Amino acid sequence: xxxxxxxxxxxxxxxxxxxxxxxxxxxxxxxxxxxxxxxxxxxxxxxxxxxxxxxxxxxxxxxxxxxxxxxxxxxxxxxxxxxxxxxxxxxxxxxxxxxxxxxxxxxxxxxxxxx
DNA sequence: AGCTTGACTTTGA
DNA sequence: GTCAAAGCCAAGC
Numbered sequence: 001x002x003x004x005x006x007x008x009x010x011x012x013x014x015x016x017x018x019x020x021x022x023x024x025x026x027x028x029x030x031x032x033x034x035x036x037x038x039x040x041x042x043x044x045x046x047x048x049x050x051x052x053x054x055x056x057x058x059x060x061x062x063x064x065x066x067x068x069x070x071x072x073x074x075x076x077x078x079x080x081x082x083x084x085x086x087x088x089x090x091x092x093x094x095x096x097x098x099x100x101x102x103x104x105x106x107x108x109x110x111x112x113x114x115x
Numbered sequence: 116a117g118c119t120t121g122a123c124t125t126t127g128a
Numbered sequence: 129g130t131c132a133a134a135g136c137c138a139a140g141c
Contacts, residue, residue, distance in 0.1 A: 029123085030122075034123085043123040044124085045121095046122080047122040048121070051121080065122085066122075066124085074122085
């Protein structure tokens with residue numbers, strides 16, 4: 001909570017903190033995370049953070065997709081289909097690299113932040 | 116030091 | 129509805 005409000009911390013740590021807060025079976029978008037951090041336009045940086053997130057294993061990166069609900073980062077996983085399988089395991093149906101009813105599974109980090 | 120790239124989003128046509 | 133272009137900031141070359 002308080003750590004999320006502190007922008008003095010590294011952008012990466014902020015991103016990881018939020019991604020870890022994503023509930024089981026829920027997903028969110030890069031832009032939503034960026035917005036929760038106060039930098040709505042630097043959604044690309046969230047993607048960069050996720051790239052480095054590979055070193056952190058407690059990061060459910062499969063719960064983060066782009067705004068279209070498309071699994072854009074699937075190829076960055078150990079296996080391209082790993083992301084889709086993980087999501088299906090959590091009850092999130094995926095078809096053609098895209099989340100079905102994305103708006104229903106969408107979780108807004110702003111809610112958790114209380115904003 | 117500058118230039119390019121990127122797990123993106125928004126806006127305008 | 130789709131497509132193209134701009135904006136964003138950090139890391140890598």
